[in-house]
Amino acid sequence: MNTQTHQDTVPSTPAELGRLAEDLAAEHLQKQGIVMLSRNWRCEFGELDFVGYQDGGVVVCEVKARSGEEFGTPAEAITDAKARRLRRLANAWLSVHHIGWVPVRFDLVSVLWPKSGPVRLHHLREVL
Secondary structure (H helix, E strand, O other): OEEEOOOOOOOOOOHHHHHHHHHHHHHHHHHHOEEEEEEEEEOOOEEEEEEEOOOEEEEEEEEEEEEEOOOOOOHOOHHHHHHHHHHHHHHHHHHHOOOOOOOEEEEEEOOOOOOOOOOOEEEEOOOO
């Protein structure tokens, strides 16, 4: 699913870009009917950007943001190592929250936030 939006704020640092992109992604995911369970959940293995619940299963969503495509698209930042880390983090999240076996879906929201022009958000379901 692709959406475009005009945002008044232009991120000035990579950290601000990440935070604003995660805010935009969380809003989008909730509009898609995903109930937010955790956001920016951390453990010794790293961080999950967004964990939600939809259709009887857990949705783990990675948010990737870029201000331009000169270093590749946000989706290209999901490497094999990142995929393994996301699976490990999801297992840790399920364990910490005492959740037994449930289906887990891994989504990606990529946000391209150029210095001018519309912000482009792309939601890919079941990327892993």
